[in-house]
Amino acid sequence: MHPHIKALYNSALKPSRLIIGLMSGTSLDGLDVALCKVTGAGLNTHIEVLNFTTVDYNDDYKTKIKQVFAKRECDLELVTLLHPWVGKLHGNMVNQCLAKWNINPASIDVIASHGQSIYHCPQSQHNHKSFTNGTLQIGDSDQIAVTTGITTIGDFRQKHIAAGGEGAPLAVYGDYLYFSSAVESRVLLNMGGIANLTFLPKNGDANGVFSSDIGPGNTIMDAYVQQHFKDMHYDDGAKIAKAGKVNTPLLNALCNNAFFKLPMPKTTGPEVFNLAYLNAAQQLTNTQHLSHEDVMATLNTFTATAIANALNECAEREQNCVVYASGGGIHNPLLMAQLTALCPRIKAFKNTDDLGINPDAKEAVLFAILANECLAGEQQHLSNTAQGIAGVTMGKVSFAD
Numbered sequence: 218m219h220p221h222i223k224a225l226y227n228s229a230l231k232p233s234r235l236i237i238g239l240m241s242g243t244s245l246d247g248l249d250v251a252l253c254k255v256t257g258a259g260l261n262t263h264i265e266v267l268n269f270t271t272v273d274y275n276d277d278y279k280t281k282i283k284q285v286f287a288k289r290e291c292d293l294e295l296v297t298l299l300h301p302w303v304g305k306l307h308g309n310m311v312n313q314c315l316a317k318w319n320i321n322p323a324s325i326d327v328i329a330s331h332g333q334s335i336y337h338c339p340q341s342q343h344n345h346k347s348f349t350n351g352t353l354q355i356g357d358s359d360q361i362a363v364t365t366g367i368t369t370i371g372d373f374r375q376k377h378i379a380a381g382g383e384g385a386p387l388a389v390y391g392d393y394l395y396f397s398s399a400v401e402s403r404v405l406l407n408m409g410g411i412a413n414l415t416f417l418p419k420n421g422d423a424n425g426v427f428s429s430d431i432g433p434g435n436t437i438m439d440a441y442v443q444q445h446f447k448d449m450h451y452d453d454g455a456k457i458a459k460a461g462k463v464n465t466p467l468l469n470a471l472c473n474n475a476f477f478k479l480p481m482p483k484t485t486g487p488e489v490f491n492l493a494y495l496n497a498a499q500q501l502t503n504t505q506h507l508s509h510e511d512v513m514a515t516l517n518t519f520t521a522t523a524i525a526n527a528l529n530e531c532a533e534r535e536q537n538c539v540v541y542a543s544g545g546g547i548h549n550p551l552l553m554a555q556l557t558a559l560c561p562r563i564k565a566f567k568n569t570d571d572l573g574i575n576p577d578a579k580e581a582v583l584f585a586i587l588a589n590e591c592l593a594g595e596q597q598h599l600s601n602t603a604q605g606i607a608g609v610t611m612g613k614v615s616f617a618d
């Protein structure tokens with residue numbers, strides 16, 4: 218037997234494994250690195266996050282990725298070069314974290330790497346009759362494995378697509394295994410660049426479970442701030458939005474998009490919700506003259522409205538749903554206040570902290586769970602074609618040498 222296969226086999230047999238989850242989201246703020254002790258598998262999974270950090274990206278990374286990010290047309294040579302370059306960078310970032318945490322790389326069973334999404338196009342979004350769904354993540358796992366010396370499982374989304382899914386949201390698998398409750402109906406709400414939710418009705422009935430993107434999270438607000446406010450990446454504490462007034466015609470135009478009319482589950486991305494989307498809505502409503510504060514106030518309310526509509530749909534399906542939020546949006550006080558006001562039928566708004574997972578680390582932890590399932594899961598517990606949940610094991614294995 219190849220020694221790497223033997224090592225993986227031994228890892229799979231252990232009662233618990235050390236797995237580093239890596240997530241690089243659509244906000245391009247940094248690489249989330251979560252060192253997890255994962256015990257068991259399937260519905261008996263237990264997670265302890267031993268260390269978590271976000272390694273900030275420098276301007277060079279952001280500039281390079283933005284040249285190809287969510288762009289229908291771009292330099293294919295640059296995409297080809299970025300794939301190994303991002304992988305190597307992520308590998309180096311893991312090495313830095315391990316050194317800082319004083320952890321021997323040999324003690325890590327595997328790295329679980331999401332990579333950097335650069336384009337996402339479900340069938341509902343592209344106009345090619347001869348294609349189904351597509352998504353592309355760069356940051357080659359072979360580079361991470363060779364750079365760190367640690368076996369790396371990556372490229373999770375392609376199997377989902379191969380099995381008929383849209384390649385996202387994958388959160389549903391980990392959310393179901395880790396957060397479902399027999400006594401409480403839960404909605405796991407993540408507000409990163411794009412907002413998504415997982416609906417977990419109480420009683421553990423897997424047939425009612427689904428996960429869906431629901432609209433922009435921070436993506437348009439971030440893009441607007443970056444375009445108009447020098448050296449700012451986002452609207453810290455919603456200070457800009459709080460100083461403005463919502464423009465109703467612009468808000469209505471922003472809310473008028475085919476994506477919002479599709480039933481859940483569905484996926485989207487910054488390919489749709491971007492500055493061009495805002496510009497088109499401003500032109501339509503003749504609101505190009507608005508102050509930056511008024512635009513940000515309107516964008517904040519647009520984001521809250523789209524999220525609230527989806528949460529209210531969940532509240533109609535199950536009474537007394539409790540929302541457990543995660544992602545950078547939880548740090549936006551205006552967004553959170555609007556959500557609470559717009560969702561009177563949601564029993565309570567909490568953070569995943571209340572369930573033992575740091576809300577900023579949640580997505581990186583989810584990929585650690587997916588890698589754990591790839592390695593030690595005995596079978597796929599969740600499968601529901603009608604809800605876009607492919608009953609497959611995801612992830613590709615890269616060895617260090």
Ligand SMILES: Nc1ncnc2c1ncn2[C@@H]1O[C@H](COP(=O)(O)OP(=O)(O)OP(=O)(O)O)[C@@H](O)[C@H]1O
Nearest residue numbers: 242243244409410411435451453454544545546548
């Ligand atoms: N103090 C704060 N005030 C307002 N907004 C904040 C604050 N802190 C973080 N955010 C928002 O959270 C964003 C980062 O969120 P997060 O790291 O969850 O995104 P991501 O993982 O890249 O996204 P995705 O889940 O779509 O892949 C920031 O760009 C910003 O918009």
Ligand SMILES: CC(=O)N[C@H]1[C@@H]2OC[C@@H](O2)[C@@H](O)[C@@H]1O[C@H](C)C(=O)O
Nearest residue numbers: 334337385386387388411413430580
């Ligand atoms: C293609 C892609 O990277 N999609 C991300 C993005 O960020 C949030 C939302 O859009 C979600 O669909 C997905 O990530 C999470 C981790 C998921 O798959 O569950």
